[in-house]
Amino acid sequence: MTTQPRDTPQFYLTAPSPCPYLPGREERKVFTHLVGRRAAEINDILTQGGFRRSQTIAYRPACEACRSCISVRVVVNAFKPSRSFRRILSRNSDLVGEIRNPTPTSEQYSLFRNYLDARHSDGGMVDMTVLDYAMMVEDSHVTTRIVEYRPRGPDSRITGRGSGELRAVVLTDILADGLSMVYSFYDPAAYDRSLGSFVILDHIAKARELGLPYVYLGYWVEGSHKMDYKTRFRPQERLMPQGWMRVD
Structure with a gap:
């Protein structure tokens, strides 16, 4: 056999x-x-x-x-934030995203639960326990990191770490050609900050610093309102039958 x-x-x-x-x-x-x-x-x-x-x-x-x-990835070096994106960056300039090893914490899970209950109460992940969450973070055979977003502290410029309340989290894979945002969640009460868009903008900046050409955003689903936000991050490439096609 x-x-x-x-x-x-x-x-x-x-x-x-x-x-x-x-x-x-x-x-x-x-x-x-x-x-x-x-x-x-x-x-x-x-x-x-x-x-x-x-x-x-x-x-x-x-x-x-x-x-x-349709798979979507942002073209990092050609990306320039629009006026609305610059406003989002300004509103969140008090936050810093620290890249950490993928270790789950009770603080992360508490934010994760608040996010699911507020934004995706009818979704397939709503019943995830703390053990399920730990598996989502830890169970990886690839280069995975978790990015925690907190308010800037007095030594953040030196340490790269924030201090205070956890505001957003992104589980991210580091690929040969980019960052792949596997899953993100954030404080649902801070709706005025547009944290979902902010963490994407920050990942574009991080990819540029690392010399990586793309940020992978997952699937854009034409006709699905909840996926429309991904079309705002341009230029981007979309995977079509003939290959990756640029959309400006």
């Missing part, structure tokens, strides 16, 4: 289930496991091919009659 080596990905197809973005439609996904010594390399290749990571799974939509989910 022949067996596939652990470092060779095998792909599987899920059964149809209700689409979380477009009412009345069904979704299917193709997925593989990201494990073994080649996990980071495979994750790079698959992300460039339109996959997303969730713990040790890389997945991509494989719906039979729909192609609405």
Whole structure:
């Protein structure tokens, strides 16, 4: 009997289930496991091919009659913040994002719960326990970091760390060609800060500092209002049948 080596990905197809973005439609996904010594390399290749990571799974939509989910990445070096983005950066200039090892904390989980309850109370993640959250953060065979956003302290310029109340968190993969924002959540009470947009703007700045050309935002779903915000970060590239196409 022949067996596939652990470092060779095998792909599987899920059964149809209700689409979380477009009412009345069904979704299917193709997925593989990201494990073994080649996990980071495979994750790079698959992300460039339109996959997303969730713990040790890389997945991509494989719906039979729909192609609405489109992978989006921001072109870092060509990005210039609009007037509205500059206002968001100004409103959040008192925050600093510290890049940390992916270690879950009770403070993170408390913010995570508040975010889900306020913004996604009908979503598939609403029942996640503290152990589920810990697995989401820790269960990774690729280069993953967690970015914590807190108010600036007196020594933040030296240490790169904030102080005080946790305002936002982003789970981020560091790829060969960019930063992939796996999941983000933030203080839902601070709606006037536009923290969801701010953490993307900050990741664009961080990618530029690291010399990485892209920030991967996941899927833009045409026709889904909750995904419209991703179209604002331009220039961007969208993965079409003919390859990555730039949209200015």
